[in-house]
Amino acid sequence: MEQIAAVLGDGARWRIVELLAARPRSVGELAELTGLRQPQASKHLQTLAKAGLVTVFPLGQRRVYALEVGPLVAFEGRLRGLVETAEAHAGERDVLARYRDAISSETALAESDHWADGRTFSFERLLPATTEVVWRHWVEPALLASWWVPPSMSVSEALLEPRSGGRAVLEYRSADGRYRSEGTVREATPYGRLVFDLAVVGESFRASYDLTLKAVAEGTQLLLQLRIDDTTVAAAPSIAGIELGWNQVLDNLTHAIDKDSPT
Missing domain, CATH: 1.10.10.10 (Winged helix-like DNA-binding domain superfamily/Winged helix DNA-binding domain)
Structure with missing residues (x-):
């Protein structure tokens, strides 16, 4: 050929x-x-x-x-x-285009450090599994690594220790480099709530996460609230990708749970 x-x-x-x-x-x-x-x-x-x-x-x-x-x-x-x-993967090209536009918008706003401090994001998903199953996908390292990863990257370490003061670590690797975030678990109520923070190493950019799980007739209602602080001008591209990135990885979570759950 x-x-x-x-x-x-x-x-x-x-x-x-x-x-x-x-x-x-x-x-x-x-x-x-x-x-x-x-x-x-x-x-x-x-x-x-x-x-x-x-x-x-x-x-x-x-x-x-x-x-x-x-x-x-x-x-x-x-x-x-x-x-x-x-054609089957045209959506991924569209995501890149939206990310490019988001970077342009955020970069225009990032005139000085702390420019995006206090900004919040909210994500919801209805997952076809019990709260116990969803909880395991957040706190068991192997399950966490199976879904919390952007395209074209691999997880080299993923850890959310489900206890107050526990370690929070997320590290990606790609052909272009290594990306690591570290933080602390602030609160962990089994099958119900997980509060933690992560700071991107080398970018002075910190995100606080508040995850709540609620049992409903269809499975589990997931609500993830995210707040960013300590933002720098250089963090604009990462901040631009938060919404797109979290929608992608929560889709990954939905697929992982659907695959692992019995029919």
Whole structure:
């Protein structure tokens, strides 16, 4: 497939393939129609033949070339697969566009340190599981690491110790670097409430979280309230990503719980 893509990337060869799609043609006819000299046309046809795209028929003194459709059909299938994959993940591109716009907006506001102190965010989810199951996904490290991770990153450490004074740690790794947040659990009421804070190491940016879980007929009503303080100008891109990021990871949580819960 890579060879076919490389061969068709040349404009002259692409024009020859278009002409051969209509009917077989001789080297002289192809040279005349493309404006190439005959040796140039012959060289392009040899390249197409090596890629399996054309077949030559020696007819006395003439050499006539015909297009082979099979490789093009296979190439079309690969291209269609790429298009379908891109269309299926178009939402991720939209998220990047919204994040870019949010960074521009926040950067324009960030004129001095503490510019966003006191800002709050609120997120809700109805989860199809008991409060015990949802609680475990927050306080058991392996379960926490299974969902609290942005795309293209992996969790190297995730910890929310469910007790007052417990450690709160979240560390991501990606091809571009390491991102670590540390803090303290302030309150932990099993299956009901978890209060903790996390500060992004190296950015002087602290977030306070208040998680409440409420049992309802459909499962668990989750409410997460978040407040940011100690904000710096440099923290604008991170603050711009809070809403988008938390919506993504809470979707991850929903999928993780749905997968782990019995039908």
